[in-house]
Amino acid sequence: MKKTNSEQQQDIRLLGKILGLGIHESEGKPIFDVIETVRRSAVSFRREGNIHDSEVLLDKISSLSDDEANILSRAFSYFLHLANLAEDRDQNKRHRRIQLDKKNDPAGSFKSTFLKLKEKGISTAQIRQFFTQACIVPVLTAHPTEVQRKSTLDLHREIARCLSLYDSPLTEEEQAELETELAGHIKTLWLTRMLRFNKLMVDDEIENAIAYFTNTFLQAIPKLYARLNHYLGALQENDSDSSPPILPAFLKMGSWIGGDRDGNPNVDASTLKHALLRQSTTVFEYYLGEVHLLGSELSLSTSLTNVSEALQALSDLSPDQSRHRIDEPYRRALIYVYARLAATARLLTKQNIAIRHTHQAEPYSSPVTFANDLEIIIDSLRQNQASSVIPLRLQGLLQAVRVFGFHLATLDLRQSSDVHERVITELYKRAAITFKNRPVDYASLGEEDKVELLLAELNQSRPLVSVWQSYSEETSKELDILRAAAFVRKHYGKQAIQQSIVSHTETLSDLLE
Template identity: 55%
Template sequence: MNAIRPQSDSAEPLRHDIRLLGRLLGTVIEECEGKRVFDTIETLRRTAVKFRREGIDADSKLLEQRVKRLQGTDPNSVARAFSYFLHLANIAEDRDQNRRQRARALIDDTAARGSLRDAVQTLASQGVSVARIRRWLADACVVPVLTAHPTEVQRKSTLDVHREIATALTQRDVPLTPQELADLDAALLGRVATLWQTRMLRYTRLTVADEIENALSYYRSTFLTVIPRVYADLSKLLNREPAKPFAAPPAPLEPFLRMGSWIGGDRDGNPNVDASTLERALLRQATVLFEHYLQEVHALGAELSITTLLISADAELLALADSSGDDSPHRSDEPYRRALVGVYARLAATAQALTGQNLARRSTVAAPAYQAPQELSADLATIAASLAAHHGAPIAKLRLSGLQQAVEVFGFHLATVDLRQSSDVHERVLAELFERAGTQRDGKALDYLALNEDERVALLRTELAQARPLASPWIAYSEDTTRELAVLRAAAAGRARYGKQAVRQTIVSHTETLSDLLEVMVLQKEAGLIAPAGQDIAAEDGLMVVPLFETIPDLQRGADIMAAWLDLPEVRQRVKQAQNGAQEVMLGYSDSNKDGGFLTSNWSLYQAERALVDVFSARNVRLRLFHGRGGSVGRGGGSSFDAILAQPPGTVAGQIRLTEQGEVIQSKYKDAEVGRWHLELLVAASLESSLAPRAEATSAEDAHMAQHGPAMSFMSDTAQRTYRGLVYDTPRFAEYFFAATPISEIAGLNIGSRPASRKKGQRIEDLRAIPWGFSWAQCRLMLTGWYGMGSAIEAYLETGAPDAPRSRRSRLAQLREMARDWPAFRTLLSNMEMVLAKSDLAIAARYAQLVPQRALRERVFGSISAEHGRTLQMLKLLTQRELLADNPMLQDSLRERFAYIDPLNYLQIDLIRRHRAAQKHPDAEVDKRVQSAIHLTINGIAAGLRNSG
């Protein structure tokens, strides 16, 4: 008997799995690379482990020296070994999370915090009825949106092997005979050997088509099956009466949890995205979806072998069977199978019509295509009703109910693809259209770019009411204008083909003015997506124009822009009739952090949300916030559950979308059970945040803002000055950044279709926020998740805001109260604490040595080091404990991981030094080998820290 009987609070099963995987990896390395390489890797590992356990500086220096002595192919082997160990440790940790949840359920039937069960019980204890939850579901919109970003470092090939290893680990938890255990471990060894012999890096940069396929792999492994299970779990919780074994399964829930995607439609700064990529994204999504539907219906046909010789069937079911065209004598008494033959044939015909492909697994009878998902739902409902009426409800629950829910959620489109483009592109396109159309103003040719904001708004509103188009098919426009109009026309065609849910939003990056939004409305009219203002508007007509406020100034004026937008009669009409009374606003975490630093970004986002709630409430419009969160804390990362519950009252209200970016997707969703838990957390947090008694929450929040808001504003101003003083006001800071981090080497890694910078050069302003955060993580500073916070807290304690408590002791007591009682501040500190625990100033100092100019190095790193120490000191003062003292599991995990991340950092530093020296005296063969090793270390460090951008 091998099975580990896990206890929910025991770390031993995880240690056992990690030791097992590490031992197997060592066996593979010794076999494939030889004993000398294995001994080299093992010596480095033992030195790193000894340093982390004993903290003796001599061991750190010895590790550094041994890394520097690596020659030939050894750096690549060392980088791969430590990287793959960290990948394997991640797999083990993810499986252990599932194991702990299961163990907790076996030991204690109490609902886990964050589960759907806990959310429903919590709401019930607060007097929220099931009927109210059902009403909430009818109007709710909870959407994780998958995005592709330039820091997604893992290949799909390796992720596929990861899933197989995870499955094998799960199988080891059940009782096995000695032979079964030996066979399973042999299979595990084979998977680890496959991983070692699989290329970790891509030879070529990802294309948008690659990114589309990568995202679709998560639908096959997780979303298509797990999302219907989440619905089923919630449905059971809402049907509180004990279900009778043969009671009819409940009807599918309203589709409140859906999937979104930016892949194929996000053009902002990515010249590789155009109309063809949007068309491809929609086509490939539909293809994967119909493959799933056909597979499920085929399986149902095998399962529903029910004969009318033994059990009756509804007349409607018999009619459906008779209309199927199936005349096989072998199924003459099996109406469910005959009906499903017809459903399968119609699905195959639908897939052929929409995708142009024959996706059927077998030949089918001639049948008309479904014209809409509702027709498929009706046929499945007929089958389900007959089963329920004739003692077949348990049979329906096996597969049919899940398929019914899937059709409700995924329709014929799978996921809604958002469009996104920068406002300055829209501006240039409109300027050209007005110019080429010969538009006049005061008897002169109109120069749109020269108009002030009021003039632009007036012109655009007038244009929206015009029936005639601006664009002409007889005029050759610039590339920008041609591309933008083609994308919008492709969106219109996609909606007509796959349904209006296929493309619903068009996001305007860098929204700064009201005209930025009106410009997109005019372009939609040009593409035939909306009719001229004043005409009738159908439900879901056109694309919702979504502003993206991403810099600190944009966040501060966002509420005023939305007030002006919602006060336009033509917009109010569209919101009411086409958008079901809701308007979406996107908030950017990455760029606001890069612009103003960690604290100012978070506080500006918080204040912006409160201001938006007031604007929307006053106009009786439902606010849907779209959170542009990333993986790192500097980009809004951290626990989604805690983040949602820490939102100001009224900001969720059943309406929330959030991005799942880059490496976060594979971390959360590569494993079906882990993915199910993260989706459950998202829904549970949305439920609680939306339905918890509003008056009490609002009163508590108002009290926090009145008492602590001035302190937060004071600290935010101080933090922003400190941050911008370093990043934007320090002479030659960009030079330091490009030398002391692997940003240049990251740009050369084939990990995304989008360029790392908007423009060529070394201006911080032109660098994308994602590789900016990625670079600071690689050098172990994690600067975007804490810098400026120490100075802010210290300044408040020493001087205070004008209305602050008079004594330092009183101000400290106030900050401790905020850390204890205010969810917004508590979550902020918790996220920062996790980032600081991952940082390592000693290793960061080694990266600083890559800066050749000593004065610059000492000035910048001296400021960073001082602020790091100050922030640690202030955090400890507020929390009154050591880092992560309240989270021993994470503390233990990081302690173990550092022994494997440290060698990668030391190796990366040495390789970067070699690579940059070689660039001065090129030796193509040597440099290519060194460059490959650098990229391997980037992969490993990202895996070890469990976030990249």
């Protein structure tokens, strides 16, 4: 523990030193000296409780101009940012040391969990069966208390990446280069506006969520599945069930951002469509990048290995005519896959996001047909003693397709039951529907009558909404949302929207509305 704390303090001192040099350069020596005096006096007062230090602090701070006070507050704010990064690194290193301790399997790890299950007599087949029934969907929301800008968070990631490089031995030149890079990132952080000028809009929240997928989920979730597959395979070696481990996509992502209308008048049909467009564009950019890299990596030659009939058929469909790849069916097949994927992206996003020139090809009808082509490539490698190639990129890509589809994350709709009641009331009024020989005034009905009326309505074949009627702004907006949801499900697949959440529910009618 002492060693870890010492390492953390070294990181904090290094980052603080670089920050101080940057402030000295940008703001000048006088204010830098003030910051240092305040820092030393605060540390001394905290440790010793010396009244003199307290007086120095009060004197220095009370004599600052507004601009100087702003610089001082920014200096200590950014120092705390950097100290938090050092603490995060320390926690990561502790976690890593626990993982490397072969004497003890960390509680809650896949390995220890599966071993405990085996000790209780649960077979690998039973574990696999569990995953066929499991459903885990973390849901992203737009957190109103997140005040840090994406620019700041991006710089944090770069600084954290630089710190992680200190884990390996460095030459003097490498250490100097690393400190230069750190200085550049920290100076950029210092000169970056800390707060936003304006309140985040829904489009901004969508972009913030997309950044987490790009930086985290698209890479991390396939790796998680790979580790699960690894441990299932290890358990299966001595298991009487010799079938390969199967992991369905039990873990997927969800989001409320762009579909949550409860209390947010800025979310409408166009917002819903935009959210799915950005999500789809992001996942296609990832897939196209991965397939492009696979095309570079899978250079296997038929002069050295065989391929399956299905792979050869896929290769024969390729528009690639290069004589340099005539004996490289995997590359040729992937060029065909890339062309189809690019065509699908153009169809669904209305953009040309391919990173290389492609030939005309038929779009994939669904993520399943894209996954089928990847499975052909995987099966061919497995059948021809090249299974070790599969985990390099193919397995992760296939798992990503099963998890993220063409929509990236399932977008939940959400609205208050109060809004639904007002909309239903207007729809019945405009449609001139009668109930128990009276015109329906839905809002004034008792709960039993509401339930009876709504259940009867659900069994009606005629629509309650008419294109010939004019509706209020609120009702029109809600109807547009439903039409947009139907468009999204048809366009991106049924997994794009699966839930409509009703908030503030108190009765059965609140759900039936």
